[in-house]
Amino acid sequence: MIDPSFYxxxxxxxxxxxxxxxxxxxxxxxxxxxxxxxIIMGIMTDTQVNAxxxxKVAVALRDSIFLSISLGY
Structure with a gap:
């Protein structure tokens, strides 16, 4: 399920x-x-882990998405 670029x-x-x-x-x-x-695998394999x-949210979901894209995140 993981893209090979992240192996x-x-x-x-x-x-x-x-x-x-x-x-x-x-x-x-x-x-x-x-x-x-x-994150999910980490939680499943270590019972002492939380997440x-x-x-970061702007006034609306639409605005926060465009903000993230424009900042390069």
Whole structure:
């Protein structure tokens, strides 16, 4: 289910190589899909783990999406 371009990062996360990651890429790079799978797998494999996912929100969902795109996130 993971895009092959993220295999290396997946193994780094699995082996706890770093505590923070900065993912770059345009729309369609599968970042969101990859990250969501990693969060779910992390919760499922470690009973001591919790997750909170936040999204910076503008006045409306439409505005926050366009804000994210224009900032390159």
């Amino acid at each position: 290396g990062l997946h193994y780094d996360i699995k082996n706890h190589e770093y505590s923070n990651y900065w993912l770059k890429g345009g729309r369609g790079s599968t970042k969101s899909s990859f990250i969501s799978l990693e 909170v996912v936040l999204r």
